[in-house]
Amino acid sequence: MGRGDLTNAGWDRLESFLPAGGTRGGRWSDHRRVINGVLYRVRTGVQWRDLPERFGPWETVYKRHRRWSADGTWAMLLSKVQAAEDAEGQIDWDVSVDSTTVRAHQHAAGARKTPAATAPQKGASQRAEQADPAAETGRPAGSGTQIRECLGRSRGGFTTKIHLAADGRCRPLALVLTPGHHGDGPQLEPVLEQVSVPRTGVGRPRTRPDRVLADKAYTSRENRRYLRRRGIPHTIPERRDQQKHRRNRGSRGGRPTGFDREHYKKRNAVERAINRLKGFRAVATRYQKRAYTYLGTITLAALII
Structure with missing residues (x-):
């Protein structure tokens, strides 16, 4: 057994969940050796x-x-491990949400346009299954493909953004990919919709x-309304401009949002989870052209964590 x-x-926990047959009815080669090879590359x-x-x-x-990134096998293994942890009471359900920008290597560009049948697995960008909008907007050909593959231009250059929810023990619970120039606030609902730990x-x-x-970044009225509708207590600070606007409206501005500073100290859990994820070099820099294979890479890193 090599380092990493x-x-x-770990093998005992995963072995019973792994598929037994290949695409033609036979048995795949040694799962443990292949998974170790993928881990070596991810690390x-x-x-x-x-x-x-x-x-x-x-x-x-x-x-x-x-294949396992496309058919959701990595996501299935992660959910199985999360279910076992939850049954033992090992998941802290004070969940923190944040994002991190990842620089995409030049080899990540140039993905060919593919039919909808090869769309990424659950958890990729919400726009991943939309048609290429280049013909309608007049943008250069291929720009829609980049959006579909969660690649964009931001201050950091050619980037992808990872949005995640982490439990209180700094372990990812849900992952969503978007192009690097997309904002954080609109992704709160998609990220929380991905949180699903089986019994x-x-x-x-x-x-x-x-x-x-x-x-x-998540302090919009839409996000707070969504959390209240689901009955989820939340600790999100209010921006100063929002506070000033509310006071200027007087009684029509509504009551101040509650903010618990002691609870907010636990938000560093998601920052530490991001730090642990980026310890895997294939996560810290995106080399894959396809969003679903990169999401599979991140999912495997979360599984190991």
Whole structure:
């Protein structure tokens, strides 16, 4: 077992959930060796062709990762582990929401336009399944493909943005990708809609946190209205311009929003979760052209965490 490979305890937790058959009815090659190969690449960020020979043919490792990213196998494994943790009371349901910008490598550009049948798995950008808008807007060809693949231009350059919700123990619960120039506030609802931890016994998955914590980027009225509608207590500071506007309106401005400074101190959990995710070099820099394969890479990193 090499450094960074699955431990025996980790393999025991995953083995029973892994699919047994291949695409033609046969059995896949050793799952543990292939998963260790994917982990090596996610941890180091090397090109697939440079994988050490001990992981077997690099094409096998790459194709397995691409397939499991597309069909949701990585997401399924993450939900199974989350369910087991929740059953043991190991999930802190004070959930923090934030985002981080990831620089995309030049090799991440140039994805070909693909039919809707190959759309990314659940959790990718909400615009991933829309048609290429370039013909309607007059923008250069391929710009719609970049939006669909969650690539955009921001202050950081050619970037993708990862929006995530993390529990109080600094572990990701939900992930959403958008182009790098998209704002944080509008993604609060899509991120929280992805929070779904199954029950190990009878019952619906748990989808409602005990409390949501977020910074001023999420302080819009729409977000607060959405949280109140779902009955989720929240700790989100109000921007000064919003406070001034509310006071200027007098009684029509409504009551001040509640803000608990002690609860807000726990928001650093999502910052620490982002720091742990970016310890994986293939997460800290995006090399994949397709959004669903990059989301699969992040999901695997969250699974290991």
